[in-house]
Amino acid sequence: MSSSRRFDPLRSLPSLARAFDGARGLMGRAQGKSETRPVAVIGWDRRFLSFAVLQKRGESIAVLETGRSERSAEHSPIAQVAEQLAGRPFRVGEAIAVLSRAELEAIDLALPPADDAELPGLVRAQIEERLDADPPPHVDFLVATTAPDAPRAVTAFAAADETVVALRSAADAARWRLAAIVPRGLGALGLINRSLAERWRSAVALSVLDGEVEWIVLHDGHPERQRTVRLGSEERAVIGDQIWSEIQRSLTLTGAPSADEPHLIVFGDRQRISELTGPLIGRFRDDVTFVDPLGAPGTPERSEDVHGFAPLVGAGRLYLERRLPVDVAHPKAPPKPVGPLRRYGPIAALAVVALGVVGWYLSQDVAELQNEVDTLTASVEKKSKLADKQAEKADEARIVDAWRQDEVNWLEELKLLSERLPTGKEATVRRLSAFAAPEAVTFDLSVQVDDPATVARLEEGLRGEGITVSSRRVAERGTGTEYPWQFETRVTIDRATIASHVAPVPEFDESATGDVDEADDDAAPAADADAASANETSAAADDSTAVDLGTVEPASAGSDEASETNGGER
Template structure:
């Protein structure tokens, strides 16, 4: 799937809207350069009204030409669900199905109403792979398609604001630097951690218009994120003997803010003791007479129309998300669709010659009705068999996984922190065919040090653990700290085979 220019398209219009503001960026391709034609923000009375969006975009298309323009839309953060996943290593072709299963298990409310895409995150590993799943309601995608159809412009892609901002920066990240990219859109700020041209972590926070309060919020968010990343980086370095890239000298902060927060760089430099610089999202574009003055929230829009060589069908090292063309599990075609097509052809042929075969037509119609009834009965039987087959397949997978979940539960209970130190809100276990299993935890603790104790007690040759979403809840005095952990359990046979090989 390409996220590049259509051969017949010379212009791309990227659009993002919130409840009260519409942002747009129009770029023209000229030779091998991109020329900025227009960029601005417009006030909205109701950001949920498609008609108002269309009324704002229609004059822009009329001014610059509709015929050779494609539309890319960036969804707001509140329009999607971002779900971090820690999954066992598996074939690329199986990854979309595995992601979909995990999403529907953890978010069952999206079972019949979801568009799912995903990107890899974090450092590459041989034990587990970190995935960020993006889930949107189909109604959001339908609304965007409706707007494009009413404007009579082809829809190229549907992105998500935090990841679109990250995608526009990845190729600019030095290989020996870890970048904390802070991008502002209205009252929301996206904080993206980028390393080795790969998205490591993304967060979105709301900030105040007062620069002192905004600085305190961002400093707290960056400090919490660095603490989490440094702990994970030290663990990886001990396990893999990789060079440590978590020290402060290798970290920079890039800001893309509007003029209302001018001077924020000085506050961050003083409080975080890290190099801070502004990143001009439009500097890489060739200027024109329509170039806007000052900085603006154009980084996600630039990411939505960024020209890339190719986005891999199943997984890539970019942060590109396209809910219009999401990565999907491979589905086998049903033979019953072919049979239904044959039946329709036969019925049409009978109707065509009916005017002079009235006598025989009645008999043929009865036979056709009988065949249709048999087809319906057979189809119902096949559906029941398929349902039973799912149960059989699940039981076979359970046996093949070589995991005794009662032993796993007993082992975890013996090593887990005491009831006075931790409150376990959720404990879910799931098998992954041929790869072992996954245990998901929601934990609340009094002391954040319990997190390290829990991870040390779990890790062994068959178990690895990854913790995320460490948050402090001031409103809960009994359990002020909350985090989520994912335990990857290897098959017992795999662990034994690995030990025998190592012994040789």
């Protein structure tokens, strides 16, 4: 006995609420999973290629892998890194290109006082006027002075269009998304948190790379100037003095009160940086802070030159924390201008409503006309299908009729010859061959007889209406044989006589009409198969190839020798 339960809305509401909450939780986890796919940050120079893979896990950012190798001349840097990361347990979804000054040109601009919304247009106009490139380059910028009522000092970063297109193509080939294009000199900013940057009013963030040194001048935690210097000597004392002189020059240009005031922030290992820069650290009177790019000193995977990964790891952190100061792939754009639609909004709304009403009436008329067109189209298709069906049947009838007209009933013709040949005591047929031509059917016989007079009787017996006989090569084989005389005979039967031996073909009435229904459609494949078979048989009937029937004795000959058939049937 089955029991039924009544639906209680009050009791069902809590369960529905729990179900919706669970669905929102699943959606949140799915979105979180898609947002935390690893990012590959790639940087390169003329000789070497470096990369770092970062992933955001909750509120923290983990460095999954770092690598450094020689740059391949045959593959793009993104393709080379994608090949190295193949087979890893993680799956990279995005790529960040960290470009050096060789591929990303930095230009200092002095602009008049302007709002932040006006700066993208001013910077783009200045860069296009200076570079005069076609197509125009991709430009983003870093603002040094933040006060809109003062002249604006801007550092613009420009990348050629072919460079950006090549990076996008390489990322697409690796099935990654090109997330950002970052200047290498600004990448290390991601390793400096806001509290550390605001601890000193003036600071210099230094990155030591292969043959180059890059630094950023910070005022109140805001980057104001970025410089790159190529080192021309391998002596540590000379390198340290050169870096110190360039830093002093940058501080003077940015308006620092004193060269001894700024605090130095260095990315990398203290001992290794001291080895590379010589007396530079001492020039700042130990007012130096060392920041580890990987954030985990002492790990077995750490490289000796961890300072080389500072721009990569910092750029990755800036992207994952959504605070990139410069992104050439997605540059700053001026706000969209207010269009006239907003000014004339009410009038435009009324016009849209009126057009919608008129459009609805027109759509109804169009729908009715479309239904009528569909009905007429269906009728035309049905009649065309019926006409095609009748044409196919007429073609099949004509093909069958042509085949039947060219048909030869070989058994009937052989029977005719057998009835008109002499008896087996008087003659024997040693060979018989036959072939059909459009005008007549011909039999060639090789006959042996007991007497020359039998030749004349054989020809007389074979001749008739529509049948001609000619003999040749009458020769005596010699005495002592049962059939001493041998000759060859050709019997030709015209088509009129042949046609009388073929059953008549029923005529096809092409004027017959009928409806095309599902039964006709089902029978169409069978009719097509019969027509194909008829076409093959007709093609065989049209050939004028001789049919060799071999050595055949007539039914009345009574010879003891076996008959041999080497031909086939038509």
